[in-house]
Amino acid sequence: EKVEITKEQRALIKAILDAYNRHQIPQDVTKKLLQEQYSAEENFLLLTEVATSQVQVLVEFTKNIPGFLSLDREDQIALLKGSAVEAMFLRSAQVLSKKMPSGYTEVLEERIRKSGMSEEFMTPMFNFYKSIGELHMTQDEQALLTTITILTPDRPYVKSHEAVERLQETMLDVLRKLCVLQHPQEPQYFARLLGRLTELRTLHHYHVEMLTSWKTNDHKFTPLLCEIWDVQ
Numbered sequence: 223e224k225v226e227i228t229k230e231q232r233a234l235i236k237a238i239l240d241a242y243n244r245h246q247i248p249q250d251v252t253k254k255l256l257q258e259q260y261s262a263e264e265n266f267l268l269l270t271e272v273a274t275s276q277v278q279v280l281v282e283f284t285k286n287i288p289g290f291l292s293l294d295r296e297d298q299i300a301l302l303k304g305s306a307v308e309a310m311f312l313r314s315a316q317v318l319s320k321k322m323p324s325g326y327t328e329v330l331e332e333r334i335r336k337s338g339m340s341e342e343f344m345t346p347m348f349n350f351y352k353s354i355g356e357l358h359m360t361q362d363e364q365a366l367l368t369t370i371t372i373l374t375p376d377r378p379y380v381k382s383h384e385a386v387e388r389l390q391e392t393m394l395d396v397l398r399k400l401c402v403l404q405h406p407q408e409p410q411y412f413a414r415l416l417g418r419l420t421e422l423r424t425l426h427h428y429h430v431e432m433l434t435s436w437k438t439n440d441h442k443f444t445p446l447l448c449e450i451w452d453v454q
């Protein structure tokens with residue numbers, strides 16, 4: 223049947239894309255990834271700084287998702303805590319799949335590989351990065367997929383499950399239409415995007431163990447990361 227994006231849905235896409243593009247990590251933070259010297263310690267510190275900055279950017283982006291601020295205040299916190307890791311996997315995946323001229327993606331990949339995390343997480347993590355790269359998502363698809371990840375109703379401690387589900391369904395409907403219109407040759411494209419969300423859940427579980435292994439090797443996180451990831 224003829225797929226049509228309504229005026230309201232077009233406004234929603236614009237609001238989310240503007241917020242997504244407006245909130246970026248400051249250049250001086252991402253530039254450090256290119257400058258500082260290499261060592262497992264230095265790489266971990268840099269990634270911690272970038273992740274902390276990314277969380278701040280994520281909070282600002284989330285506040286601009288239409289409808290988010292009208293959710294219960296405690297649910298807003300529960301959604302942010304529950305989705306931060308997945309949103310950052312998506313964001314770093316989108317950055318790594320852009321072949322930047324400055325060799326930036328190679329440097330970032332190298333620092334992640336050499337940040338003291340155990341080998342067992344490398345394979346699933348870099349498989350995910352590869353699978354995101356192969357999708358060649360447009361900016362609005364990336365922004366909507368991140369929004370859908372944030373608005374996942376079954377995160378721990380979410381009370382008004384239905385309110386979050388209604389919001390997420392609104393975004394899923396828009397993304398489904400976008401996929402049909404922007405990838406007409408790939409009828410399964412929308413399903414492939416949703417498949418990435420499942421892969422994100424698995425990476426989220428791996429990440430909890432990554433944090434534990436870093437903690438045991440006495441790695442320090444920032445107060446913001448400790449708060450959002452419940453690390454003592």
Ligand SMILES: CC(C)c1onc(-c2c(Cl)cccc2Cl)c1COc1ccc(-c2ccc3[nH]c(C(=O)O)cc3c2)cc1
Pocket residue numbers: 246247252266269270272273276306307310311313314317330334337443447
């Ligand atoms: C605390 C640190 C060590 C950490 O723990 N887990 C992860 C961790 C790891 Cl490795 C992998 C995946 C997820 C996490 Cl959450 C991390 C590092 O997390 C990030 C790594 C890179 C980026 C990143 C890098 C470059 C960027 N450029 C831009 C831009 O807008 O230009 C955004 C951006 C974000 C964000 C989070």
